[in-house]
Amino acid sequence: MARVQATDSLVPRQVFEIPTTSSVKSDRQMQNSSSDDSSQGSGVKLKKRIGLLDGVAIIVGVIVGAGIFVSPKGVLIYSGSIGQSLIVWVLCGVLSMVGALCYAELGTMIPKSGGDYAYIGTAFGPLPAFLYLWVALLILVPTGNAITALTFAQYLLKPFWPSCEAPIEAVQLLAAVMTCVLTVINCYNVKWVTRVTDIFTGTKVFALLVIVAAGVWYLFQGNTEHWEEPMRGTLTSPGLIALAFYNGLFSFSGWNFLNFVTEELKDPYRNLPRAICISMPVVTIIYVVTNIAYFSVLSTDEILSSDAVAVTFGDKMLGFMSWLIPFFVACSTFGSLNGAIFASSRLFFVGARNGHLPAAISLININCLTPVPSLIFLCVLTLVLLFIRNIYALINYVSYVEALFTFLSVAGLLWLRYKQPKTERPIRVSLALPIIYLIICMFLVISSFFQSPLEVGVGTAIILSGIPVYYLTIHRPVKWLTNLSQAIHLWCSKFFICMPNQEKFD
Structure with a gap:
């Protein structure tokens, strides 16, 4: 199958072909089609409702989740x-x-x-994009969402069970309710989504500022003993350094999420x-x-013995107000899951629009x-994973997979510069940036093979x-799958009052 260009479809529609939807249209739909500039002819498309501030809030809101607190x-x-921990945090941010x-290019x-x-499909064809x-x-998105939802529920319920873990059934139920509520908000109005993101982004930044302020106050009291030998105990094994980066990058994960919604971003050439x-x-x-605040207040042993560093910090510094930290972490994860x-x-x-999933989606x-x-x-996929007890283990199996596909996307940038040199590029980054990124990603992926062969093997499988x-x-589609996909598509069109996207092919 020939590789496609930027304006072509990733795959021909076969198993997941979109059937005719004329039976779904009603007079009201036709009136909406003629009166709304976002719907034309036989389809509708997503509206550009996300401005620069919303875009910043989405990136910050998705990144700053539970990671920095644990x-x-x-x-x-x-x-x-x-000392080396701070170096890793800085380098993770730079990377x-x-x-x-x-990704901006x-x-x-x-x-x-x-x-x-979209980038892997344009550069390397449909099979890598499908993988x-x-x-x-299968794992990355619903697992990440499920873990965020469970973290929200655990921290929100923490004040009610201060001396022990909250019952798992209560945690799962609250996580499921939150997932459903946020799904409803996302279904109803994009403006509501951005408003929730804006509000809770501010909340989580305020929570971190409280931690920073407490740490600065503690330092000004002359408590600098933890900084006397900041590099003592430094580990230099390449495999361990790679794992340290994985943990740091986990807290930065989500920096590419705005690229998922480019079609809804106002003036994407400037705002992205x-x-x-x-x-x-x-x-x-x-x-x-x-992290400077954490390390100033807590000793190395205290951090290593804590399952939730922020909560340990709050217990030591905030006294009777320590309940604020679990509350703020819950707010942080709520906004992160929304984004x-x-x-x-x-x-x-x-x-689904490109034929890689059932057309109904x-x-x-x-x-x-x-x-x-x-x-x-x-939402359904996330709810299923909420009730799997060993869901956290799945992250270990696919952490390197994220680095692998990010490597492939950035490699696609270099490939497209070679293959399509005349394609318009409103943003053109220095050639050194993708090369540096690829070298570091290659180091992380290769180090994973030696340090965690089991996880790498499962991820590869x-x-x-x-x-x-x-x-x-x-x-080579199976006929009964084609018929099933078309039946589901027609039912969803009627039940959810939906139409195909106007821009069916990418």
């Missing part, structure tokens, strides 16, 4: 010293910034929703790079000063102009399992 322990374990700038050259999926979608569908250049330095600075649901649902929406509600079936599909699925459902 992952400093993981970075310290594999760094060995507080994320470099990656985000590379990709996002403005290929201004389509879907992020890595990314397969891994994201601006949002990246504003949000990434802000997040990096906040993370570094927050993740919004952005990741567009990934599956674009995958590419439908858009004609009243709200949101991908309702995609949002509900993602998950990727390879998508190959037979691709050939059975897309390359």
Whole structure:
């Protein structure tokens, strides 16, 4: 199958072909089609409702989730010293910034929703793009959302069970309710989504400022003993350094989520790079000063013995007000999950639009102009994973997979510069940036093979399992799957009052 260009479809529609939807149209739909500039002819499309401030809030809101409140322990374990931990945090921010700038070029050259999926498909063809979608569908997105939802529930319930863990059933139920509530908000109105993101982004930044202020006050009292030998105990093994980076990068994950919703971003050629250049330095600075506060107040042993560093910090510094930290962490994860649901649902929406998932997932509600079936599909996957007890173990199996596909996306940038040198690039980053990023990603991926062979093997097996699925459902489709997809598509069109996207092919 020939590789496609930026304006072509990733795959011909076979198993997941969109059937005729004339039976679904009503007089009201036709009136909406003629009166709304976002719907034309036989389809509708997503509206550009996300401004620069909303874009910054989405990036910061998705990145600043539960990670910074718990992952400093993981970075310290594999760094060995507080000095090297801070170096890792700074370099993780710089690496994320470099990656985000590379994605800014990709996002403005290929201004389509879907992020890595769209870039890998344009550069390397449909099979690699499908494999990314397969891994994201099976584990990455719903697992990340489920963990965020469970973290929210655990911290919100913490004041009610101060001396022990909250019952798992209560945690799962509250996490499921929150997931459903946020899904409804995302289905109803994009403006509500951005408003929730803006509010809770401010809340989580305020929570981190409280931690920073307490740490600065503690330092000004003359408590500097933890900084007398900051590099003592430093670990230099390449494998351990790679694992320290993985833990740090986990807290920065989500820097590419704005690329998933490029089609809904106002003036993406200007606002996408601006949002990246504003949000990434802000997040990096906040993370570094927050870790300085942690290390100033807590000893290395206290951090390593804590499962939630921020809560331990609050118990030591805030006294009777220590309940604020669990509350703020819950607010942080609430906003983070809201942004993740919004952005990741567009990934599956674009995958379905390109024929890599059932066509029903590419439908858009004609009243709200949101991908309702995609949002509900993602909600169901997340709810299923909420009730798997060993869900946290899944992250270890696919952490390197994220680095692998990010490597592939940035490699696609270099490939497209060679293959399509005349394609318009509103943003053109220095050639050194993608090369540096690729070298570091290669180091992380290779180090993983030696340090965590089991996790790497399972992650690779998950990727390879998508190959037979691709050939059975897309390359050489099975007839009964085609009929089933068309039946589901027609039912969803009627039940959710949806129509196909106007821009069916990427």
